[in-house]
Amino acid sequence: MTTPREAGFAMPAEWAGHAGCWMIWPERPDNWRLGAKPAQGAFVAVASAIARYEPVTMMVSARQFENARTVLPEAVRVVEVSTNDSWARDVGCSFLLGRDGKLGGVDWPFNAWGGLIGGLYFPWDLDDQVAAKMLGIERARRFRAPNVVEGGAIHVDGEGTVLVAEQCVLNENRNENPTRQEMERVLKDYLGASHVIWLGQGVPEDETDGHVDNLACFVAPGVVLLTWCDDPADPHYAVSRDAEARLLAARDAKGRPIKVERIPMPTPMFYTAEEVSGLDATPSGMNRRAGDRMAASYVNFYIANGAIIAPSFGGGGFGVETDAAARDVLTRLFPGRDIVMVPAREILLGGGNIHCITQQQPKGGT
Amino acid sequence: MTTPREAGFAMPAEWAGHAGCWMIWPERPDNWRLGAKPAQGAFVAVASAIARYEPVTMMVSARQFENARTVLPEAVRVVEVSTNDSWARDVGCSFLLGRDGKLGGVDWPFNAWGGLIGGLYFPWDLDDQVAAKMLGIERARRFRAPNVVEGGAIHVDGEGTVLVAEQCVLNENRNENPTRQEMERVLKDYLGASHVIWLGQGVPEDETDGHVDNLACFVAPGVVLLTWCDDPADPHYAVSRDAEARLLAARDAKGRPIKVERIPMPTPMFYTAEEVSGLDATPSGMNRRAGDRMAASYVNFYIANGAIIAPSFGGGGFGVETDAAARDVLTRLFPGRDIVMVPAREILLGGGNIHCITQQQPKGGT
Numbered sequence: 251m252t253t254p255r256e257a258g259f260a261m262p263a264e265w266a267g268h269a270g271c272w273m274i275w276p277e278r279p280d281n282w283r284l285g286a287k288p289a290q291g292a293f294v295a296v297a298s299a300i301a302r303y304e305p306v307t308m309m310v311s312a313r314q315f316e317n318a319r320t321v322l323p324e325a326v327r328v329v330e331v332s333t334n335d336s337w338a339r340d341v342g343c344s345f346l347l348g349r350d351g352k353l354g355g356v357d358w359p360f361n362a363w364g365g366l367i368g369g370l371y372f373p374w375d376l377d378d379q380v381a382a383k384m385l386g387i388e389r390a391r392r393f394r395a396p397n398v399v400e401g402g403a404i405h406v407d408g409e410g411t412v413l414v415a416e417q418c419v420l421n422e423n424r425n426e427n428p429t430r431q432e433m434e435r436v437l438k439d440y441l442g443a444s445h446v447i448w449l450g451q452g453v454p455e456d457e458t459d460g461h462v463d464n465l466a467c468f469v470a471p472g473v474v475l476l477t478w479c480d481d482p483a484d485p486h487y488a489v490s491r492d493a494e495a496r497l498l499a500a501r502d503a504k505g506r507p508i509k510v511e512r513i514p515m516p517t518p519m520f521y522t523a524e525e526v527s528g529l530d531a532t533p534s535g536m537n538r539r540a541g542d543r544m545a546a547s548y549v550n551f552y553i554a555n556g557a558i559i560a561p562s563f564g565g566g567g568f569g570v571e572t573d574a575a576a577r578d579v580l581t582r583l584f585p586g587r588d589i590v591m592v593p594a595r596e597i598l599l600g601g602g603n604i605h606c607i608t609q610q611q612p613k614g615g616t
Numbered sequence: 617m618t619t620p621r622e623a624g625f626a627m628p629a630e631w632a633g634h635a636g637c638w639m640i641w642p643e644r645p646d647n648w649r650l651g652a653k654p655a656q657g658a659f660v661a662v663a664s665a666i667a668r669y670e671p672v673t674m675m676v677s678a679r680q681f682e683n684a685r686t687v688l689p690e691a692v693r694v695v696e697v698s699t700n701d702s703w704a705r706d707v708g709c710s711f712l713l714g715r716d717g718k719l720g721g722v723d724w725p726f727n728a729w730g731g732l733i734g735g736l737y738f739p740w741d742l743d744d745q746v747a748a749k750m751l752g753i754e755r756a757r758r759f760r761a762p763n764v765v766e767g768g769a770i771h772v773d774g775e776g777t778v779l780v781a782e783q784c785v786l787n788e789n790r791n792e793n794p795t796r797q798e799m800e801r802v803l804k805d806y807l808g809a810s811h812v813i814w815l816g817q818g819v820p821e822d823e824t825d826g827h828v829d830n831l832a833c834f835v836a837p838g839v840v841l842l843t844w845c846d847d848p849a850d851p852h853y854a855v856s857r858d859a860e861a862r863l864l865a866a867r868d869a870k871g872r873p874i875k876v877e878r879i880p881m882p883t884p885m886f887y888t889a890e891e892v893s894g895l896d897a898t899p900s901g902m903n904r905r906a907g908d909r910m911a912a913s914y915v916n917f918y919i920a921n922g923a924i925i926a927p928s929f930g931g932g933g934f935g936v937e938t939d940a941a942a943r944d945v946l947t948r949l950f951p952g953r954d955i956v957m958v959p960a961r962e963i964l965l966g967g968g969n970i971h972c973i974t975q976q977q978p979k980g981g982t
Contacts, residue, residue: 312678312698315745330696330749332678379681386693387753 253439254393259346259354260442263408263468264553267613269353270305271554272384273297274607275318276336277311281371281536281600283528292596293336294321296552296559296604299590301325303554307387309333309380329387334362334377337602339463340400342609343381343392346442351615354391356440357381358399363458364423364535365398370457370601371534388611397436398424402461402606404437407468410444410503412437417451417460424459445503449493453477454485455545457536463605464547466493469511469583472502477547478512486515513579516546516563517570525599536601548576550603553610557587561594561603568595619805620759625712625720626808629774629834630919633979635719636671637920638750639663640973641684642702643677647737647902647966649894658962659702660687662918662925662970665956667691669920675699675746695753700728700743703968705829706766708975709747709758712808717981720757722806723747724765729824730789730901731764736823736967737900754977763802764790768827768972770803773834776810776869778803783817783826790825811869815859819843820851821911823902829971830913832859835877835949838868843913844878852881879945882912882929883936891965902967914942916969919976923953927960927969934961 254260273293276282282289297306301323309331310318319328333341340363343355360378362369385392405413418424419433434446452460466476474497479486497508523540551560558580564570573591580589597603620626639659642648648655663672667689675697676684685694699707706729709721726744728735751758771779784790785799800812818826832842840863845852863874889906917926924946930936939957946955963969 312742312745315749319748327752327755329752330698332696376678379678382685383681383696386695389693 254346254354254356255439255442257354257391258349259391259393261344261346261356261406261408262612263406264610265470266408268304268555269611269613270307271300271552272307272309272338272342272609272611274331274333274336274338274341274380275308275310275314276600277314278335280530280532280534281335283525283599288596289600290321292592292594293607295592296597296607297326298323299559299592300552300554300608303557309338331380331383332376333380334371334374336600337402337606338609339402339606340458341377341380342401343384344401344404344441345390345609345611346393347612347614352391353388353611353614354393355381355385357385357392357394358401359395359397360400361398361424363400364421367423368459368535369423370536393440395436395440397428397433399436400458400461401609402458402463402602404441405462405467406441406443407471407502409471412441412443412446413449413462413466413468413474414446415449415452415460415462415465418458418462421459443503447497447500447502447508449496451489451492453545453547454489455543457545457601464545464550464603465489466497467549471504472506473509473511475511475513475549475579475583477515477549479515484518511579511583513548514572514575516548516572516576519544519546519563519568519570519595519598521599538599544598545601546598547603548572550605551580552604552608553587558584558589559604560589560591561597562591563595563598565593566595620712620720620722621805621808623720623757624715625757625759627710627712627722627772627774628978629772630976631836632774634670634921635977635979636673637666637918638673638675638704638708638975638977640697640699640702640704640707640746641674641676641680642966643680644701646896646898646900647701649891649965654962655966656687658958658960659973661958662963662973663692664689665925665958666918666920666974669923675704675750697746697749698742699746700737700740702966703768703972704975705768705972706824707743707746708767709750710767710770710807711756711975711977712759713978713980718757719754719977719980720759721747721751723751723758723760724767725761725763726766727764727790729766730787733789734825734901735789736902759806761802761806763794763799765802766824766827767975768824768829768968770807771828771833772807772809773837773868775837778807778809778812779815779828779832779834779840780812781815781818781826781828781831784824784828787825809869813863813866813868813874815862817855817858819911819913820855821909823911823967830911830916830969831855832863833915837870838872839875839877841877841879841915841945841949843881843915845881850884877945877949879914880938880941882914882938882942885910885912885929885934885936885961885964887965904965910964911967912964913969914938916971917946918970918974924950924955925970926955926957927963928957929961929964931959932961
């Protein structure tokens with residue numbers, strides 16, 4: 251089996267030019283309240299925001315095809331792809347470019363964030379086919395990876411560096427007896443990278459076992475944006491500090507030190523009884539309870555051509571004081587891009603955010 | 617609503633250059649015996665034959681995706697599209713090209729060849745979405761037509777002429793009180809044509825109410841190939857003669873007379889008891905009985921880039937003496953193309969043939 255690295259493929263940084271963005275239409279009523287109608291509204295808002303900057307493809311089941319086609323803007327391409335839920339970042343391929351500009355992609359095995367040991371639902375067979383289906387539609391070369399990794403578990407700087415968290419990538423519920431050495435080899439071979447930076451734990455409430463994309467992300471070569479907590483009584487406090495210390499001690503693939511930028515954690519948010527009452531009863535691992543804290547983070551944004559599509563959490567009766575400060579940070583860090591904040595509480599209720607529901611397709615040379 | 621003609625779009629002849637061919641994977645066990653496994657083998661053979669000459673896309677349900685991907689050649693693109701059966705000619709879009717070479721397509725309303733009055737199955741909702749899904753995948757402009765027409769009910773010469781049969785296009789089970797004038801207007805507006813030639817009845821056993829593509833087809837501008845019967849005791853005899861008389865009395869859009877070429881009807885073929893016993897019981901209109909004659913015809917072939925992919929019926933214990941004569945006719949009429957005959961009895965058992973299960977996508981200029 252030829253690896254992407256052997257074939258000359260690598261994953262570009264998210265800020266490099268895109269051919270477009272892929273998303274998946276939400277519908278399962280045990281994860282999305284009220285028959286997923288509020289979530290569908292939020293996904294339409296995200297897709298509409300991105301579509302102002304780059305083409306968007308929405309993957310939709312046969313059951314929801316007519317509805318999605320009707321409520322999405324005409325410019326959004328709707329294609330039939332069956333899934334078990336709606337996380338394009340995690341079940342979609344990680345798109346690559348070859349040296350000649352040809353499109354390819356990694357098809358990571360997927361096990362619903364933990365398989366039968368803490369995974370979020372069963373089965374996940376349709377999710378595991380999504381990457382192959384995306385690559386088929388684009389007639390792009392597919393590289394099936396040997397190990398379970400989700401797209402949300404990695405960030406790359408496009409210059410050889412991969413950013414991950416041990417809690418997720420070394421988790422026994424993803425791969426059998428995973429070693430740091432083995433997982434580094436797979437990440438390098440399949441992302442066309444040469445160096446891995448390891449953070450420790452992810453955001454405490456995160457159901458994914460610490461996806462890095464909810465904790466930190468590259469915003470430029472040598473610069474990482476980190477979600478930041480200043481309250482020593484909050485469990486996020488230790489996580490932020492440990493991540494910062496590791497980043498400051500690290501070098502990237504080019505040997506540069508890492509500059510750490512901070513973005514405030516959102517005001518703590520909790521499931522309301524009304525929200526939970528709108529969910530179907532389920533035997534899955536997604537059992538939400540009123541009062542549970544949610545894994546909210548502003549770093550869970552999408553970098554589009556010319557814009558940042560970021561979550562906002564206030565409004566609709568919810569007082570969240572941090573939205574403006576987050577916007578200020580993003581405005582400073584991305585001076586060439588519009589900062590578009592989209593109300594994202596309905597996405598957060600399902601366990602993720604804007605970065606989790608999107609997947610960029612880089613613009614190839616041919 | 618802008619029509620294709622108003623927008624400068626028209627359907628090219630099948631012999632014009634293709635970007636590729638679309639097909640649908642067969643699976644329904646009340647139309648395809650033995651769980652559709654023999655039919656799947658025949659479809660693989662057809663797809664493999666075409667793929668030697670042009671790219672092939674196979675549309676497959678989520679249920680059969682893994683199986684189809686595994687048994688089809690690697691070069692065949694497999695995309696998820698749910699359907700009610702597997703007739704890409706009839707449920708697929710009729711692809712068009714604009715004056716600037718841009719791709720478009722007609723999305724004909726579909727009612728399973730007759731809706732609740734003699735239609736072949738219920739429901740047909742997924743079939744009716746196929747054209748939109750194909751055009752979505754190709755990012756091509758979609759023109760939803762106002763009237764029910766199937767792709768197998770039309771042939772075009774790419775120079776303004778449409779060939780149809782009254783039995784199908786004027787059938788009350790397709791459109792309410794259809795008039796010749798109204799249907800001519802729709803055919804011209806949506807195929808970008810200027811003239812319609814009307815045949816009368818189609819092949820007698822044809823379940824589609826006389827699709828023209830099982831009876832006759834253009835093989836070049838001004839030349840129509842007609843399935844021919846010389847036995848006055850056969851009900852096909854009168855159909856052939858009536859079609860010939862109409863063609864000889866007609867002019868095409870350019871004012872040319874029509875030259876009629878003949879291809880022999882296949883030796884009559886009948887469902888065997890063994891074949892019928894492999895079908896699921898069904899409340900549909902597809903009830904096959906042992907001894908029923910099948911609507912076999914050699915004109916039901918596909919014109920690929922550089923080849924004719926045509927059905928053969930002999931072999932496998934079935935003595936059919938006409939295959940060689942049919943090959944001779946095709947060889948004479950298509951001197952620049954390979955003549956590739958594929959055993960097609962398993963396709964015929966489902967009610968159609970190679971032209972019925974394929975849909976060409978013309979090569980655009982941009």
